[in-house]
Amino acid sequence: MRNETEQEQVFEVGNRLRVQINAGVADVLMVRGEKMNALDQAMFDALIETGERLCEHPGLRAVVFSGEGKAFCAGLDMGRFQGMAASEGQSHELRLMPRVYGNANAPQHAVLVWRKIPVPVIAAVHGVALGGGFQLMLGADMRLIEPQTKLSVMEIKWGLVPDMGGVALMRRLMRSDQIRELTYSGRVFSGQEALQLGLATKLSDEPRSEALAMAHEMALRSPDAMRAAKRLYALADDEASEAELLLAESREQAGLLGSANQVESVRANLEKRNPVWR
DSSP states (O other), X not given: OOOTTTSOEEEEETTTEEEEEETTEEEEEEOOGGGTTOBOHHHHHHHHHHHHHHHTOTTOOEEEEEESTTOSBOOBOHHHHHHHHTTTTOOOHHHHSOOOBTTBOHHHXXXXXXXXXXXXXXXXXXXXXXXXXXHHHHTSSEEEEOTTOEEEOGGGGGTOOOOSXXXXXXXXXXXXXXXXXXXXXXXXXXXXXXXXXXXXXEEOSSHHHHHHHHHHHHTTSOHXXXXXXXXXXXXXXXXXXXXXXXXXXXXXXXXXXXXXXHHHHHHHHHTTSOOOOO
16 A cells, blocks of 8 residues: 555646655756746745645655756846836835745745755755845755856845845855855856855756755655754754753654654664655
């Protein structure tokens, strides 16, 4: 009998994302390749809806997030920039200031929702990741980046600042002076430099294929331990105190020790077989 993690599911969201879930691994693909997966309102809506759906998926083990065609994501759709040029003197506070998703507005949540997903999320990045697209990849736990990828904190080019969670996320990965230099200059840099700066987890000539292989490897580990580990590192990212982190470690470990999946982890290793998770 096949369990829920073995049943393949395929669905599209808003004609912008295609999701295939197989053996607990969600392969999330932006499918606006003709526009280099640029961020229009439909893409923002699809990112939020998909992220929220995956948060509630009971058999989920890992997620791979990538873009079809020539690019991961080229940033904001040009139509949005044209709209900005036509709105001189208008107030955008009513659109940007309401905290409609906890601490975030909607564009910020389109990035931060991937950190909310309770299992590992891997971004497979190729071609370009510019502006909003650059910030989007920061929402993943790990980033596999093609060496020739062109990246940029490009908002300064358009008279703007990063506003999709990039400021909050970059500070966890890079030194402040490095962040400022990229932000103030808006210059384009390579995947190779992204690795040196700490933005890339690793370089890959085939980031999507390698990310999927990594995700399926992670899917073989205890789902309880994996989700506990993500909770701990999320707490660390939120700058919890040492006392809070030590207590959280103990609490998570106490909940895992002797549980069905922890016992199965031990048995499967001793018997040299693949585990069967509950």
